[in-house]
């Protein structure tokens with residue numbers, strides 16, 4: 511059985527000093543941790559992660575990547591640059607990118623392909639808004655988002671990590687119940703199984719107000735293979751507690 515995967519998404523937070531102190535506190539508490547663990551940080555701090563985390567059990571990655579290989583794309587960051595700084599993961603299609611930067615399903619799928627082409631594992635985010643859930647569209651929305659990634663990536667789909675992040679649960683304190691999370695994870699798993707014989711090796715993470723108090727019941731669900739953590743990843747005791755829940 512694959513071990514659980516816990517990823518901290520720092521979003522647009524941090525400073526050289528704050529990152530160093532947070533990582534030192536996390537690393538001090540990692541001795542009993544057996545799950546896989548990573549932090550996805552703002553691109554300017556990837557060099558700091560490489561300097562501080564090389565050889566440690568904590569992997570690192572980015573929060574976005576350009577769909578283009580290189581060239582005249584002012585402000586974008588190429589996957590080769592993420593690789594230069596030792597990134598193992600890259601989040602793609604986070605709802606904050608879909609919402610604030612109008613990222614389409616097709617663009618997200620291309621970004622996942624770009625990451626895979628460089629040997630970086632894309633953490634592909636899908637999830638419905640509150641209005642879509644209320645309208646009974648949850649299944650249709652997440653299936654449409656995942657279908658684009660499957661279509662573009664073909665048999666390589668088994669190399670991704672998938673994250674179900676209901677938009678209404680992000681940063682709101684409104685966590686999906688374990689049953690709600692399991693229901694969506696199970697249908698995503700079925701969709702992956704229909705696309706790949708190796709679908710069972712894909713980790714499906716839950717994200718959205720996961721914290722020290724609710725992590726273990728969410729992680730107990732059969733199709734919840736880990737967590738993508740926002741706010742609670744910025745506090746060492748909370749992040750360590752989630753890592754401990756995932757290490758049982």
Ligand SMILES: O=C(CO)COP(=O)(O)O
Pocket residue numbers: 519604675679680681682683717718719720738739740741742
């Ligand atoms: O968006 C998230 C992780 O990518 C979740 O954020 P919160 O854990 O702060 O709700």
